[in-house]
Amino acid sequence: MDHTFFLIIKAARPRQWIKNLALYAALVFSGFFFYDFPRYFFTVTKAFVLFSVLSSSIYIINDIIDLKSDRQHPFKKNRPIASGKLPVPIALFFAIVGLVSVFFFSLTFSSYFLLLTIAYAALHIFYSFSLKHIPILDVMAIATGFILRVYAGAVVVNLHMSVWFLLTVISAALFLAVGKRQSERTLMEGSGNTRKALEHYSQRLLDIYTGMFANTTWLTYALYAFQSDAYVPAGKLLQVYTVLPRTFITQKWLMVTVPLVIYGVMRYLQLVYEKNRGESPDKVLLEDKPLLIAVVLWGLSVMTVLYVF
Numbered sequence: 001m002d003h004t005f006f007l008i009i010k011a012a013r014p015r016q017w018i019k020n021l022a023l024y025a026a027l028v029f030s031g032f033f034f035y036d037f038p039r040y041f042f043t044v045t046k047a048f049v050l051f052s053v054l055s056s057s058i059y060i061i062n063d064i065i066d067l068k069s070d071r072q073h074p075f076k077k078n079r080p081i082a083s084g085k086l087p088v089p090i091a092l093f094f095a096i097v098g099l100v101s102v103f104f105f106s107l108t109f110s111s112y113f114l115l116l117t118i119a120y121a122a123l124h125i126f127y128s129f130s131l132k133h134i135p136i137l138d139v140m141a142i143a144t145g146f147i148l149r150v151y152a153g154a155v156v157v158n159l160h161m162s163v164w165f166l167l168t169v170i171s172a173a174l175f176l177a178v179g180k181r182q183s184e185r186t187l188m189e190g191s192g193n194t195r196k197a198l199e200h201y202s203q204r205l206l207d208i209y210t211g212m213f214a215n216t217t218w219l220t221y222a223l224y225a226f227q228s229d230a231y232v233p234a235g236k237l238l239q240v241y242t243v244l245p246r247t248f249i250t251q252k253w254l255m256v257t258v259p260l261v262i263y264g265v266m267r268y269l270q271l272v273y274e275k276n277r278g279e280s281p282d283k284v285l286l287e288d289k290p291l292l293i294a295v296v297l298w299g300l301s302v303m304t305v306l307y308v309f
Contacts, residue, residue: 007086008094011045011063011079012056018282020051021105023153025169029211040157045186047109047156050102054117057098061089062128073135103215107155116152120145135200139181143173147270164224171220175213175265176281179272182206212271218262253305265293 027033027044063070063081070082080086099121106114123131123144131141150169154161185198185206268291271284285292 001239004086004090007080008091011060011081011091013059013085014052014056015282015286016055016059017052018285019146020048020055020149022149022169023048023051023156024149024160025156025165026154026161028302028306029162029165032157032159033303034307043156044153046166047113047152050105050117051152053098054102055096057102058121058124060095060098061125064088064092064095065128070175098259112155113152116148116155120148120152123148139174139177142177142180144168146170146173146176162224164220164227168217168220168224171213171216175217177208178209179268180281182210182272186281197204210269211274214265218258218265221257222255222259225258243298252304257298257301257305260294260301262290264294267294 024044032040060081063079066076067082067088070076070079070144073082080216081088095137102117102121103114106117123141127138127141132138147166147169150161150166179295181198181201183204185201267288268284271291285295
């Protein structure tokens with residue numbers, strides 16, 4: 001029993017939960033992180049937990065659908081379901097229980113949050129069956145998953161998102177998705193088992209896509225940092241906003257975080273092209289120290305600029 005539970009946890013890929021931190025984006029960048037603290041924070045955290053269960057359930061379903069192809073993949077063949085260590089009926093049972101639980105508890109927020117969870121599940125199941133085999137749409141589907149996460153985090157606390165910030169999320173999601181395809185193409189070359197969609201991505205085309213979205217990622221973030229209007233909510237730690245001249249309003253100081261974003265993009269490109277490590281963005285973030293340090297410094301800088309200055 002303990003061994004089966006361990007395999008279920010492994011198949012759920014808890015390391016991928018780091019992607020669900022996107023749910024906190026609207027709360028942080030709206031300036032409301034400490035507003036009515038900790039109510040807003042706990043609300044988003046509950047949504048984060050639901051999305052973690054949701055994404056894990058989808059990963060299990062995806063592994064069941066891709067069972068045959070995963071067994072021929074150099075890395076995926078070692079996953080619990082592909083290796084045969086975790087029986088498909090048991091895995092499917094836990095996945096269905098997870099999905100039903102998420103949909104049920106989503107009603108404690110709002111019907112809009114429930115619709116977003118259903119849309120996320122439907123998108124990824126459709127992706128597993130069909131979209132992953134259609135070039136361009138496969139990359140856009142991966143990016144859409146990130147966007148739904150951000151919207152879900154905003155909906156549960158009813159917060160507005162800047163258009164420039166949303167464009168940054170879209171660009172970054174597409175950048176990571178294309179980087180994933182770059183690494184997959186390299187890994188599968190010579191294996192004789194190339195995914196159908198990869199056959200339509202030449203190296204030159206992927207290079208163009210990668211450069212395009214790398215540029216839009218840091219550029220849209222820079223425009224957000226330079227042009228966003230500061231909003232001053234009522235809160236204990238935010239009264240300092242009211243005594244500062246508009247010249248020094250905090251969101252103008254977000255420009256100091258732009259170099260960290262540029263470094264992060266450049267470092268990720270280096271890892272994709274030199275070390276072929278783009279297939280698992282979560283693994284890259286947690287294992288590459290320079291990139292991890294840059295992300296941590298960026299996060300601390302953003303929090304300092306928005307909530308301390």
